[in-house]
Amino acid sequence: MNVKSTGFPLIQSHRLEAPLGSFMEHVEVVLIGDGPFILFDAGYPECVPEMLSWVESRAGGALKKLVLTHHHFDHSGGAKAVCERFGVTAYAHPLEMRLLEEEQPGLPVSPIREGEFVELGEMRLEAILTPGHSPGHLSFWWKEERILLGGDNVLLPSTTAVTAPRGNLGDYLESLEKVKKLAPRLIYPGHGPVIEDPISRIDELIEHRKMRDAQYLEALEAGHDTPAKIAEQIYQDLPEGKRKLGACVIELHLERFVKSGEVACADGRYSLTTGPL
Ligand SMILES: [Zn+2]
Structure with a gap:
Protein backbone atom coordinates (compact mmCIF):
# COMPACT_ATOMS: atom_id res chain seq x y z
CA MET A 1 0.00 0.00 0.00
CA ASP A 197 -7.43 -14.09 2.91
CA PRO A 198 -10.97 -12.82 2.30
CA ILE A 199 -12.10 -15.54 -0.10
CA SER A 200 -11.31 -18.37 2.35
CA ARG A 201 -13.02 -16.45 5.12
CA ILE A 202 -16.14 -15.87 3.00
CA ASP A 203 -16.24 -19.57 2.10
CA GLU A 204 -15.93 -20.44 5.79
CA LEU A 205 -18.79 -18.10 6.66
CA ILE A 206 -21.03 -19.59 3.96
CA GLU A 207 -20.14 -23.10 5.16
CA HIS A 208 -20.83 -22.05 8.75
CA ARG A 209 -24.36 -20.94 7.83
CA LYS A 210 -24.98 -24.20 5.96
CA MET A 211 -23.76 -26.19 8.97
CA ARG A 212 -26.10 -24.20 11.21
CA ASP A 213 -28.99 -24.80 8.81
CA ALA A 214 -28.39 -28.55 9.04
CA GLN A 215 -28.09 -28.42 12.86
CA TYR A 216 -31.33 -26.48 13.24
CA LEU A 217 -33.21 -28.82 10.94
CA GLU A 218 -31.91 -31.82 12.86
CA ALA A 219 -33.03 -30.30 16.15
CA LEU A 220 -36.41 -29.63 14.59
CA GLU A 221 -36.64 -33.21 13.45
CA ALA A 222 -35.80 -34.33 17.00
CA GLY A 223 -38.87 -32.47 18.24
CA HIS A 224 -37.41 -29.13 19.40
CA ASP A 225 -40.06 -27.05 17.69
CA THR A 226 -39.35 -23.44 18.69
CA PRO A 227 -36.23 -21.26 18.22
CA ALA A 228 -35.86 -21.06 22.04
CA LYS A 229 -35.92 -24.86 22.42
CA ILE A 230 -33.47 -25.32 19.56
CA ALA A 231 -31.17 -22.68 21.08
CA GLU A 232 -31.33 -24.48 24.42
CA GLN A 233 -30.32 -27.67 22.68
CA ILE A 234 -27.53 -26.31 20.48
CA TYR A 235 -26.16 -23.46 22.57
CA GLN A 236 -26.20 -25.24 25.95
CA ASP A 237 -22.78 -23.86 26.84
CA LEU A 238 -23.57 -20.22 26.14
CA PRO A 239 -24.76 -17.73 28.77
CA GLU A 240 -28.46 -16.94 28.68
CA GLY A 241 -28.10 -13.58 26.90
CA LYS A 242 -26.19 -15.11 24.01
CA ARG A 243 -28.62 -18.04 23.90
CA LYS A 244 -31.45 -15.58 23.43
CA LEU A 245 -29.59 -13.94 20.57
CA GLY A 246 -29.01 -17.44 19.21
CA ALA A 247 -32.76 -18.03 19.25
CA CYS A 248 -33.26 -14.86 17.15
CA VAL A 249 -30.70 -16.14 14.65
CA ILE A 250 -32.42 -19.54 14.54
CA GLU A 251 -35.75 -17.86 13.87
CA LEU A 252 -34.35 -16.19 10.72
CA HIS A 253 -32.87 -19.49 9.52
CA LEU A 254 -36.23 -21.23 10.05
CA GLU A 255 -38.20 -18.41 8.42
CA ARG A 256 -36.04 -18.81 5.35
CA PHE A 257 -37.02 -22.50 5.26
CA VAL A 258 -40.67 -21.53 5.72
CA LYS A 259 -40.36 -19.35 2.62
CA SER A 260 -38.76 -22.18 0.64
CA GLY A 261 -41.47 -24.60 1.82
CA GLU A 262 -39.17 -27.00 3.69
CA VAL A 263 -40.55 -25.99 7.08
CA ALA A 264 -44.06 -25.09 8.24
CA CYS A 265 -44.92 -22.73 11.07
CA ALA A 266 -48.15 -22.64 13.09
CA ASP A 267 -48.64 -20.69 16.34
CA GLY A 268 -44.89 -20.13 16.69
CA ARG A 269 -44.13 -23.86 16.42
CA TYR A 270 -42.09 -25.13 13.52
CA SER A 271 -42.11 -28.51 11.81
CA LEU A 272 -40.42 -30.14 8.84
CA THR A 273 -42.52 -30.57 5.73
CA THR A 274 -40.08 -32.66 3.71
CA GLY A 275 -39.62 -35.60 6.05
CA PRO A 276 -36.32 -36.70 7.53
CA LEU A 277 -33.10 -35.08 6.27
ZN1 LIG B 1 -23.70 -3.94 13.22
Missing part, protein backbone atom coordinates in the same frame (compact mmCIF):
# COMPACT_ATOMS: atom_id res chain seq x y z
CA ASN A 2 1.23 3.52 -0.72
CA VAL A 3 2.82 5.42 2.12
CA LYS A 4 2.59 9.15 1.75
CA SER A 5 4.56 12.02 3.22
CA THR A 6 2.65 11.93 6.50
CA GLY A 7 4.32 8.60 7.22
CA PHE A 8 0.92 6.96 7.62
CA PRO A 9 -0.55 4.49 5.16
CA LEU A 10 -3.55 5.68 3.16
CA ILE A 11 -5.77 3.43 5.26
CA GLN A 12 -5.45 3.47 9.03
CA SER A 13 -7.57 1.40 11.34
CA HIS A 14 -8.00 2.01 15.04
CA ARG A 15 -9.44 -0.41 17.60
CA LEU A 16 -11.78 0.88 20.29
CA GLU A 17 -12.52 -1.37 23.26
CA ALA A 18 -16.23 -2.01 23.70
CA PRO A 19 -17.86 -0.97 26.97
CA LEU A 20 -18.24 -3.75 29.54
CA GLY A 21 -21.10 -6.10 28.87
CA SER A 22 -21.15 -5.47 25.10
CA PHE A 23 -21.76 -8.33 22.73
CA MET A 24 -18.58 -7.54 20.77
CA GLU A 25 -15.24 -6.93 22.48
CA HIS A 26 -14.17 -4.07 20.28
CA VAL A 27 -14.99 -2.07 17.17
CA GLU A 28 -12.73 -0.63 14.52
CA VAL A 29 -12.85 2.83 12.95
CA VAL A 30 -10.98 3.51 9.72
CA LEU A 31 -9.45 6.69 8.42
CA ILE A 32 -8.51 7.03 4.75
CA GLY A 33 -6.32 9.59 3.00
CA ASP A 34 -3.17 11.53 3.73
CA GLY A 35 -4.84 14.91 4.14
CA PRO A 36 -7.67 15.61 3.77
CA PHE A 37 -9.14 12.52 5.41
CA ILE A 38 -12.43 10.60 5.54
CA LEU A 39 -13.50 8.62 8.60
CA PHE A 40 -15.49 5.40 8.27
CA ASP A 41 -17.64 4.63 11.31
CA ALA A 42 -17.42 6.34 14.68
CA GLY A 43 -17.56 3.66 17.38
CA TYR A 44 -19.58 3.26 20.57
CA PRO A 45 -20.91 6.36 22.34
CA GLU A 46 -18.73 5.37 25.33
CA CYS A 47 -15.60 5.54 23.14
CA VAL A 48 -16.09 9.12 21.94
CA PRO A 49 -13.16 10.77 23.81
CA GLU A 50 -10.62 8.17 22.63
CA MET A 51 -12.02 8.10 19.11
CA LEU A 52 -11.94 11.89 18.77
CA SER A 53 -8.41 12.16 20.06
CA TRP A 54 -7.24 9.44 17.65
CA VAL A 55 -8.89 11.17 14.67
CA GLU A 56 -7.48 14.50 15.78
CA SER A 57 -3.97 13.11 16.14
CA ARG A 58 -4.10 11.69 12.63
CA ALA A 59 -6.29 14.11 10.71
CA GLY A 60 -6.09 17.33 12.71
CA GLY A 61 -8.69 19.65 11.27
CA ALA A 62 -8.53 18.02 7.84
CA LEU A 63 -11.42 15.61 8.21
CA LYS A 64 -13.69 16.02 5.18
CA LYS A 65 -16.58 13.70 5.97
CA LEU A 66 -17.80 10.79 8.06
CA VAL A 67 -19.18 7.71 6.31
CA LEU A 68 -21.24 5.15 8.22
CA THR A 69 -21.38 1.55 7.06
CA HIS A 70 -24.68 1.13 8.96
CA HIS A 71 -26.73 2.61 11.78
CA HIS A 72 -25.86 0.24 14.68
CA PHE A 73 -24.76 2.20 17.72
CA ASP A 74 -21.37 0.50 17.96
CA HIS A 75 -20.57 2.09 14.57
CA SER A 76 -22.56 5.31 14.75
CA GLY A 77 -22.51 6.13 18.48
CA GLY A 78 -19.78 8.73 18.04
CA ALA A 79 -21.23 10.22 14.83
CA LYS A 80 -22.70 13.36 16.35
CA ALA A 81 -19.49 14.08 18.25
CA VAL A 82 -17.43 13.74 15.04
CA CYS A 83 -19.79 16.00 13.08
CA GLU A 84 -19.73 18.64 15.80
CA ARG A 85 -15.99 18.54 16.45
CA PHE A 86 -14.90 18.60 12.81
CA GLY A 87 -17.84 20.44 11.23
CA VAL A 88 -18.56 17.57 8.83
CA THR A 89 -21.64 15.72 7.61
CA ALA A 90 -22.23 11.98 8.02
CA TYR A 91 -23.12 9.85 4.98
CA ALA A 92 -25.13 6.63 5.04
CA HIS A 93 -27.40 4.60 2.79
CA PRO A 94 -30.97 6.04 2.70
CA LEU A 95 -32.34 2.95 4.53
CA GLU A 96 -29.86 3.53 7.35
CA MET A 97 -30.36 7.30 7.27
CA ARG A 98 -33.97 6.82 8.24
CA LEU A 99 -32.94 4.75 11.28
CA LEU A 100 -30.16 7.16 12.21
CA GLU A 101 -32.57 10.10 12.10
CA GLU A 102 -34.93 8.22 14.44
CA GLU A 103 -32.19 7.18 16.84
CA GLN A 104 -30.04 10.31 16.72
CA PRO A 105 -32.27 13.28 15.96
CA GLY A 106 -30.27 16.28 14.76
CA LEU A 107 -27.40 14.23 13.28
CA PRO A 108 -26.45 15.87 9.97
CA VAL A 109 -26.71 12.93 7.58
CA SER A 110 -26.78 12.79 3.78
CA PRO A 111 -27.42 9.86 1.46
CA ILE A 112 -24.88 7.71 -0.31
CA ARG A 113 -26.21 5.02 -2.59
CA GLU A 114 -24.88 1.87 -4.18
CA GLY A 115 -22.52 2.67 -7.06
CA GLU A 116 -21.71 6.15 -5.80
CA PHE A 117 -18.13 6.98 -4.90
CA VAL A 118 -16.42 8.34 -1.83
CA GLU A 119 -13.58 10.30 -3.41
CA LEU A 120 -10.38 11.58 -1.93
CA GLY A 121 -7.70 12.64 -4.43
CA GLU A 122 -6.62 9.53 -6.27
CA MET A 123 -8.64 7.25 -4.01
CA ARG A 124 -12.13 6.36 -5.18
CA LEU A 125 -14.12 3.97 -3.01
CA GLU A 126 -17.32 2.63 -4.50
CA ALA A 127 -20.31 2.10 -2.21
CA ILE A 128 -21.43 -1.54 -2.47
CA LEU A 129 -24.81 -2.41 -0.95
CA THR A 130 -24.29 -5.47 1.30
CA PRO A 131 -27.55 -5.92 3.23
CA GLY A 132 -28.37 -8.75 5.62
CA HIS A 133 -26.86 -7.61 8.91
CA SER A 134 -28.72 -4.33 8.42
CA PRO A 135 -30.96 -3.36 5.46
CA GLY A 136 -28.80 -0.56 4.04
CA HIS A 137 -25.40 -1.84 5.11
CA LEU A 138 -22.68 -0.51 2.82
CA SER A 139 -19.18 -1.78 2.11
CA PHE A 140 -16.63 0.40 0.28
CA TRP A 141 -14.52 -0.91 -2.57
CA TRP A 142 -11.15 0.50 -3.56
CA LYS A 143 -10.93 -1.27 -6.88
CA GLU A 144 -7.39 -0.28 -7.87
CA GLU A 145 -5.96 -1.79 -4.67
CA ARG A 146 -8.67 -4.48 -4.33
CA ILE A 147 -9.28 -3.41 -0.74
CA LEU A 148 -12.72 -3.48 0.83
CA LEU A 149 -13.89 -1.62 3.91
CA GLY A 150 -16.33 -4.32 4.85
CA GLY A 151 -18.29 -3.08 7.89
CA ASP A 152 -19.95 -6.01 9.62
CA ASN A 153 -20.49 -8.13 6.53
CA VAL A 154 -17.32 -10.26 6.75
CA LEU A 155 -15.80 -10.66 10.20
CA LEU A 156 -12.93 -12.63 11.71
CA PRO A 157 -12.90 -14.46 14.09
CA SER A 158 -16.53 -13.73 15.02
CA THR A 159 -19.51 -14.23 12.75
CA THR A 160 -21.99 -11.54 11.79
CA ALA A 161 -25.17 -11.24 13.84
CA VAL A 162 -28.11 -11.61 11.47
CA THR A 163 -31.20 -11.25 13.64
CA ALA A 164 -34.79 -10.11 13.50
CA PRO A 165 -36.33 -7.64 12.97
CA ARG A 166 -33.96 -5.97 10.51
CA GLY A 167 -31.59 -8.78 9.67
CA ASN A 168 -32.20 -10.90 6.58
CA LEU A 169 -30.34 -14.16 6.15
CA GLY A 170 -31.04 -14.53 2.42
CA ASP A 171 -29.74 -11.00 1.79
CA TYR A 172 -26.75 -11.72 4.00
CA LEU A 173 -25.74 -14.80 2.02
CA GLU A 174 -26.18 -12.89 -1.24
CA SER A 175 -24.00 -10.11 0.13
CA LEU A 176 -21.27 -12.62 0.94
CA GLU A 177 -21.42 -13.93 -2.64
CA LYS A 178 -21.37 -10.37 -3.97
CA VAL A 179 -18.20 -9.55 -2.02
CA LYS A 180 -16.62 -12.85 -3.03
CA LYS A 181 -17.13 -11.92 -6.71
CA LEU A 182 -15.18 -8.71 -6.16
CA ALA A 183 -12.23 -10.92 -5.14
CA PRO A 184 -10.80 -8.53 -2.56
CA ARG A 185 -7.16 -8.81 -1.52
CA LEU A 186 -7.80 -7.34 1.94
CA ILE A 187 -10.89 -6.57 3.97
CA TYR A 188 -10.90 -4.00 6.76
CA PRO A 189 -13.79 -5.22 8.92
CA GLY A 190 -15.90 -3.41 11.50
CA HIS A 191 -14.69 -5.76 14.23
CA GLY A 192 -11.41 -7.66 14.33
CA PRO A 193 -8.14 -7.66 12.46
CA VAL A 194 -7.64 -6.97 8.75
CA ILE A 195 -8.68 -10.08 6.83
CA GLU A 196 -5.79 -11.16 4.63
Whole structure:
Protein backbone atom coordinates (compact mmCIF):
# COMPACT_ATOMS: atom_id res chain seq x y z
CA MET A 1 0.00 0.00 0.00
CA ASN A 2 1.23 3.52 -0.72
CA VAL A 3 2.82 5.42 2.12
CA LYS A 4 2.59 9.15 1.75
CA SER A 5 4.56 12.02 3.22
CA THR A 6 2.65 11.93 6.50
CA GLY A 7 4.32 8.60 7.22
CA PHE A 8 0.92 6.96 7.62
CA PRO A 9 -0.55 4.49 5.16
CA LEU A 10 -3.55 5.68 3.16
CA ILE A 11 -5.77 3.43 5.26
CA GLN A 12 -5.45 3.47 9.03
CA SER A 13 -7.57 1.40 11.34
CA HIS A 14 -8.00 2.01 15.04
CA ARG A 15 -9.44 -0.41 17.60
CA LEU A 16 -11.78 0.88 20.29
CA GLU A 17 -12.52 -1.37 23.26
CA ALA A 18 -16.23 -2.01 23.70
CA PRO A 19 -17.86 -0.97 26.97
CA LEU A 20 -18.24 -3.75 29.54
CA GLY A 21 -21.10 -6.10 28.87
CA SER A 22 -21.15 -5.47 25.10
CA PHE A 23 -21.76 -8.33 22.73
CA MET A 24 -18.58 -7.54 20.77
CA GLU A 25 -15.24 -6.93 22.48
CA HIS A 26 -14.17 -4.07 20.28
CA VAL A 27 -14.99 -2.07 17.17
CA GLU A 28 -12.73 -0.63 14.52
CA VAL A 29 -12.85 2.83 12.95
CA VAL A 30 -10.98 3.51 9.72
CA LEU A 31 -9.45 6.69 8.42
CA ILE A 32 -8.51 7.03 4.75
CA GLY A 33 -6.32 9.59 3.00
CA ASP A 34 -3.17 11.53 3.73
CA GLY A 35 -4.84 14.91 4.14
CA PRO A 36 -7.67 15.61 3.77
CA PHE A 37 -9.14 12.52 5.41
CA ILE A 38 -12.43 10.60 5.54
CA LEU A 39 -13.50 8.62 8.60
CA PHE A 40 -15.49 5.40 8.27
CA ASP A 41 -17.64 4.63 11.31
CA ALA A 42 -17.42 6.34 14.68
CA GLY A 43 -17.56 3.66 17.38
CA TYR A 44 -19.58 3.26 20.57
CA PRO A 45 -20.91 6.36 22.34
CA GLU A 46 -18.73 5.37 25.33
CA CYS A 47 -15.60 5.54 23.14
CA VAL A 48 -16.09 9.12 21.94
CA PRO A 49 -13.16 10.77 23.81
CA GLU A 50 -10.62 8.17 22.63
CA MET A 51 -12.02 8.10 19.11
CA LEU A 52 -11.94 11.89 18.77
CA SER A 53 -8.41 12.16 20.06
CA TRP A 54 -7.24 9.44 17.65
CA VAL A 55 -8.89 11.17 14.67
CA GLU A 56 -7.48 14.50 15.78
CA SER A 57 -3.97 13.11 16.14
CA ARG A 58 -4.10 11.69 12.63
CA ALA A 59 -6.29 14.11 10.71
CA GLY A 60 -6.09 17.33 12.71
CA GLY A 61 -8.69 19.65 11.27
CA ALA A 62 -8.53 18.02 7.84
CA LEU A 63 -11.42 15.61 8.21
CA LYS A 64 -13.69 16.02 5.18
CA LYS A 65 -16.58 13.70 5.97
CA LEU A 66 -17.80 10.79 8.06
CA VAL A 67 -19.18 7.71 6.31
CA LEU A 68 -21.24 5.15 8.22
CA THR A 69 -21.38 1.55 7.06
CA HIS A 70 -24.68 1.13 8.96
CA HIS A 71 -26.73 2.61 11.78
CA HIS A 72 -25.86 0.24 14.68
CA PHE A 73 -24.76 2.20 17.72
CA ASP A 74 -21.37 0.50 17.96
CA HIS A 75 -20.57 2.09 14.57
CA SER A 76 -22.56 5.31 14.75
CA GLY A 77 -22.51 6.13 18.48
CA GLY A 78 -19.78 8.73 18.04
CA ALA A 79 -21.23 10.22 14.83
CA LYS A 80 -22.70 13.36 16.35
CA ALA A 81 -19.49 14.08 18.25
CA VAL A 82 -17.43 13.74 15.04
CA CYS A 83 -19.79 16.00 13.08
CA GLU A 84 -19.73 18.64 15.80
CA ARG A 85 -15.99 18.54 16.45
CA PHE A 86 -14.90 18.60 12.81
CA GLY A 87 -17.84 20.44 11.23
CA VAL A 88 -18.56 17.57 8.83
CA THR A 89 -21.64 15.72 7.61
CA ALA A 90 -22.23 11.98 8.02
CA TYR A 91 -23.12 9.85 4.98
CA ALA A 92 -25.13 6.63 5.04
CA HIS A 93 -27.40 4.60 2.79
CA PRO A 94 -30.97 6.04 2.70
CA LEU A 95 -32.34 2.95 4.53
CA GLU A 96 -29.86 3.53 7.35
CA MET A 97 -30.36 7.30 7.27
CA ARG A 98 -33.97 6.82 8.24
CA LEU A 99 -32.94 4.75 11.28
CA LEU A 100 -30.16 7.16 12.21
CA GLU A 101 -32.57 10.10 12.10
CA GLU A 102 -34.93 8.22 14.44
CA GLU A 103 -32.19 7.18 16.84
CA GLN A 104 -30.04 10.31 16.72
CA PRO A 105 -32.27 13.28 15.96
CA GLY A 106 -30.27 16.28 14.76
CA LEU A 107 -27.40 14.23 13.28
CA PRO A 108 -26.45 15.87 9.97
CA VAL A 109 -26.71 12.93 7.58
CA SER A 110 -26.78 12.79 3.78
CA PRO A 111 -27.42 9.86 1.46
CA ILE A 112 -24.88 7.71 -0.31
CA ARG A 113 -26.21 5.02 -2.59
CA GLU A 114 -24.88 1.87 -4.18
CA GLY A 115 -22.52 2.67 -7.06
CA GLU A 116 -21.71 6.15 -5.80
CA PHE A 117 -18.13 6.98 -4.90
CA VAL A 118 -16.42 8.34 -1.83
CA GLU A 119 -13.58 10.30 -3.41
CA LEU A 120 -10.38 11.58 -1.93
CA GLY A 121 -7.70 12.64 -4.43
CA GLU A 122 -6.62 9.53 -6.27
CA MET A 123 -8.64 7.25 -4.01
CA ARG A 124 -12.13 6.36 -5.18
CA LEU A 125 -14.12 3.97 -3.01
CA GLU A 126 -17.32 2.63 -4.50
CA ALA A 127 -20.31 2.10 -2.21
CA ILE A 128 -21.43 -1.54 -2.47
CA LEU A 129 -24.81 -2.41 -0.95
CA THR A 130 -24.29 -5.47 1.30
CA PRO A 131 -27.55 -5.92 3.23
CA GLY A 132 -28.37 -8.75 5.62
CA HIS A 133 -26.86 -7.61 8.91
CA SER A 134 -28.72 -4.33 8.42
CA PRO A 135 -30.96 -3.36 5.46
CA GLY A 136 -28.80 -0.56 4.04
CA HIS A 137 -25.40 -1.84 5.11
CA LEU A 138 -22.68 -0.51 2.82
CA SER A 139 -19.18 -1.78 2.11
CA PHE A 140 -16.63 0.40 0.28
CA TRP A 141 -14.52 -0.91 -2.57
CA TRP A 142 -11.15 0.50 -3.56
CA LYS A 143 -10.93 -1.27 -6.88
CA GLU A 144 -7.39 -0.28 -7.87
CA GLU A 145 -5.96 -1.79 -4.67
CA ARG A 146 -8.67 -4.48 -4.33
CA ILE A 147 -9.28 -3.41 -0.74
CA LEU A 148 -12.72 -3.48 0.83
CA LEU A 149 -13.89 -1.62 3.91
CA GLY A 150 -16.33 -4.32 4.85
CA GLY A 151 -18.29 -3.08 7.89
CA ASP A 152 -19.95 -6.01 9.62
CA ASN A 153 -20.49 -8.13 6.53
CA VAL A 154 -17.32 -10.26 6.75
CA LEU A 155 -15.80 -10.66 10.20
CA LEU A 156 -12.93 -12.63 11.71
CA PRO A 157 -12.90 -14.46 14.09
CA SER A 158 -16.53 -13.73 15.02
CA THR A 159 -19.51 -14.23 12.75
CA THR A 160 -21.99 -11.54 11.79
CA ALA A 161 -25.17 -11.24 13.84
CA VAL A 162 -28.11 -11.61 11.47
CA THR A 163 -31.20 -11.25 13.64
CA ALA A 164 -34.79 -10.11 13.50
CA PRO A 165 -36.33 -7.64 12.97
CA ARG A 166 -33.96 -5.97 10.51
CA GLY A 167 -31.59 -8.78 9.67
CA ASN A 168 -32.20 -10.90 6.58
CA LEU A 169 -30.34 -14.16 6.15
CA GLY A 170 -31.04 -14.53 2.42
CA ASP A 171 -29.74 -11.00 1.79
CA TYR A 172 -26.75 -11.72 4.00
CA LEU A 173 -25.74 -14.80 2.02
CA GLU A 174 -26.18 -12.89 -1.24
CA SER A 175 -24.00 -10.11 0.13
CA LEU A 176 -21.27 -12.62 0.94
CA GLU A 177 -21.42 -13.93 -2.64
CA LYS A 178 -21.37 -10.37 -3.97
CA VAL A 179 -18.20 -9.55 -2.02
CA LYS A 180 -16.62 -12.85 -3.03
CA LYS A 181 -17.13 -11.92 -6.71
CA LEU A 182 -15.18 -8.71 -6.16
CA ALA A 183 -12.23 -10.92 -5.14
CA PRO A 184 -10.80 -8.53 -2.56
CA ARG A 185 -7.16 -8.81 -1.52
CA LEU A 186 -7.80 -7.34 1.94
CA ILE A 187 -10.89 -6.57 3.97
CA TYR A 188 -10.90 -4.00 6.76
CA PRO A 189 -13.79 -5.22 8.92
CA GLY A 190 -15.90 -3.41 11.50
CA HIS A 191 -14.69 -5.76 14.23
CA GLY A 192 -11.41 -7.66 14.33
CA PRO A 193 -8.14 -7.66 12.46
CA VAL A 194 -7.64 -6.97 8.75
CA ILE A 195 -8.68 -10.08 6.83
CA GLU A 196 -5.79 -11.16 4.63
CA ASP A 197 -7.43 -14.09 2.91
CA PRO A 198 -10.97 -12.82 2.30
CA ILE A 199 -12.10 -15.54 -0.10
CA SER A 200 -11.31 -18.37 2.35
CA ARG A 201 -13.02 -16.45 5.12
CA ILE A 202 -16.14 -15.87 3.00
CA ASP A 203 -16.24 -19.57 2.10
CA GLU A 204 -15.93 -20.44 5.79
CA LEU A 205 -18.79 -18.10 6.66
CA ILE A 206 -21.03 -19.59 3.96
CA GLU A 207 -20.14 -23.10 5.16
CA HIS A 208 -20.83 -22.05 8.75
CA ARG A 209 -24.36 -20.94 7.83
CA LYS A 210 -24.98 -24.20 5.96
CA MET A 211 -23.76 -26.19 8.97
CA ARG A 212 -26.10 -24.20 11.21
CA ASP A 213 -28.99 -24.80 8.81
CA ALA A 214 -28.39 -28.55 9.04
CA GLN A 215 -28.09 -28.42 12.86
CA TYR A 216 -31.33 -26.48 13.24
CA LEU A 217 -33.21 -28.82 10.94
CA GLU A 218 -31.91 -31.82 12.86
CA ALA A 219 -33.03 -30.30 16.15
CA LEU A 220 -36.41 -29.63 14.59
CA GLU A 221 -36.64 -33.21 13.45
CA ALA A 222 -35.80 -34.33 17.00
CA GLY A 223 -38.87 -32.47 18.24
CA HIS A 224 -37.41 -29.13 19.40
CA ASP A 225 -40.06 -27.05 17.69
CA THR A 226 -39.35 -23.44 18.69
CA PRO A 227 -36.23 -21.26 18.22
CA ALA A 228 -35.86 -21.06 22.04
CA LYS A 229 -35.92 -24.86 22.42
CA ILE A 230 -33.47 -25.32 19.56
CA ALA A 231 -31.17 -22.68 21.08
CA GLU A 232 -31.33 -24.48 24.42
CA GLN A 233 -30.32 -27.67 22.68
CA ILE A 234 -27.53 -26.31 20.48
CA TYR A 235 -26.16 -23.46 22.57
CA GLN A 236 -26.20 -25.24 25.95
CA ASP A 237 -22.78 -23.86 26.84
CA LEU A 238 -23.57 -20.22 26.14
CA PRO A 239 -24.76 -17.73 28.77
CA GLU A 240 -28.46 -16.94 28.68
CA GLY A 241 -28.10 -13.58 26.90
CA LYS A 242 -26.19 -15.11 24.01
CA ARG A 243 -28.62 -18.04 23.90
CA LYS A 244 -31.45 -15.58 23.43
CA LEU A 245 -29.59 -13.94 20.57
CA GLY A 246 -29.01 -17.44 19.21
CA ALA A 247 -32.76 -18.03 19.25
CA CYS A 248 -33.26 -14.86 17.15
CA VAL A 249 -30.70 -16.14 14.65
CA ILE A 250 -32.42 -19.54 14.54
CA GLU A 251 -35.75 -17.86 13.87
CA LEU A 252 -34.35 -16.19 10.72
CA HIS A 253 -32.87 -19.49 9.52
CA LEU A 254 -36.23 -21.23 10.05
CA GLU A 255 -38.20 -18.41 8.42
CA ARG A 256 -36.04 -18.81 5.35
CA PHE A 257 -37.02 -22.50 5.26
CA VAL A 258 -40.67 -21.53 5.72
CA LYS A 259 -40.36 -19.35 2.62
CA SER A 260 -38.76 -22.18 0.64
CA GLY A 261 -41.47 -24.60 1.82
CA GLU A 262 -39.17 -27.00 3.69
CA VAL A 263 -40.55 -25.99 7.08
CA ALA A 264 -44.06 -25.09 8.24
CA CYS A 265 -44.92 -22.73 11.07
CA ALA A 266 -48.15 -22.64 13.09
CA ASP A 267 -48.64 -20.69 16.34
CA GLY A 268 -44.89 -20.13 16.69
CA ARG A 269 -44.13 -23.86 16.42
CA TYR A 270 -42.09 -25.13 13.52
CA SER A 271 -42.11 -28.51 11.81
CA LEU A 272 -40.42 -30.14 8.84
CA THR A 273 -42.52 -30.57 5.73
CA THR A 274 -40.08 -32.66 3.71
CA GLY A 275 -39.62 -35.60 6.05
CA PRO A 276 -36.32 -36.70 7.53
CA LEU A 277 -33.10 -35.08 6.27
ZN1 LIG B 1 -23.70 -3.94 13.22
